[in-house]
């Protein structure tokens with residue numbers, strides 16, 4: 001069925017189901033990702049299902065800065081072209097590539113290096129996550145957060161603390177949501193409010209500052225990968241900075257929860273703790289199953305304890321086959337220096353869509369520790385498109401589309417982009433993750 005793009009436009013409001021239902025190719029897109037995730041589980045890995053390759057020679061490292069500071073002055077920053085290449089120039093189609101393992105550009109994962117104040121602010125976010133779980137373990141302090149549970153803020157919007165996600169006390173997750181601040185000088189409000197009460201004001205504000213840095217990094221990455229203008233990126237990407245104009249700042253008050261929920265950002269921070277690992281030697285015991293994220297980008301300050309692995313198609317047979325590949329563990333580059341912070345930047349489903357299949361959404365999983373009796377804490381930031389009715393995708397204006405490019409994306413699907421023209425980005429979220 002071919003649906004003319006012009007009939008798909010929505011101008012806010014409108015019936016979500018009727019508009020999203022008219023996008024058969026988008027549904028196929030979602031289904032094809034599900035198939036790739038399944039295939040990664042069955043994959044003919046070079047190292048077998050349980051082993052992995054490390055990233056030292058596989059995943060590109062991008063040097064970025066947010067703040068203009070002393071420590072950034074002498075650094076050579078990755079250019080937008082470097083960033084674009086790192087995510088899109090896939091080893092599988094590059095004839096010059098002589099290696100035997102897949103390149104990151106086939107995985108949708110890059111590593112971002114930050115230094116100086118940028119690194120400090122992201123460390124503040126890591127400390128905030130640590131403080132949170134230290135608080136959870138503190139008998140006298142944890143009652144409020146344990147009682148919170150996961151609660152519904154409004155349709156499709158949840159927050160809260162699930163202390164027993166997989167039913168076996170192996171994983172705990174806190175889903176936070178952000179409310180944009182009244183003015184630019186202020187930090188967003190983080191829900192559930194109990195998180196802030198648990199960690200204290202200073203840790204909370206450090207955490208929010210780290211998120212701000214990561215939002216800025218993700219805006220740079222998105223812009224460069226998709227060739228967007230700053231304006232188009234700001235319109236698309238929810239960095240929790242924009243308030244709903246219909247609610248005046250006087251009405252923005254944590255006591256008035258209804259006004260707040262209208263403004264809850266579609267991006268969010270997740271605080272995860274995996275308890276000490278059960279010895280594992282099969283995919284069945286993954287701490288977090290192979291999956292993709294429903295995001296533009298997921299930014300994860302590289303946790304102290306490794307475990308995250310990304311799926312990279314293999315070049316072993318120098319043929320494109322989703323079934324052939326390996327798990328790659330993003331680790332610090334061998335030549336890392338003190339004061340540097342590494343952030344793992346995974347492309348989400350929306351990045352694959354908007355790049356017209358050039359950037360694969362990153363399939364990833366978390367394997368438990370075999371020997372160490374340690375807990376792994378991770379704090380991924382899920383950077384998503386705005387929920388706003390204004391965030392309508394205008395392909396011609398927003399994206400510098402593929403016309404000049406020689407290479408077709410590995411996962412290019414003819415007609416899909418046209419089908420999504422003038423789409424309210426929230427319609428996409430409804431199709432791809434109805435329960436988010």
Ligand SMILES: O=C(O)CCC(=O)C(=O)O
Pocket residue numbers: 270272288293300303308364366378379380
């Ligand atoms: O634990 C991690 O580092 C990643 C977690 C993850 O993939 C997710 O929360 O979607």
Ligand SMILES: [Fe+2]
Pocket residue numbers: 291292293298364
């Ligand atoms: Fe994930």
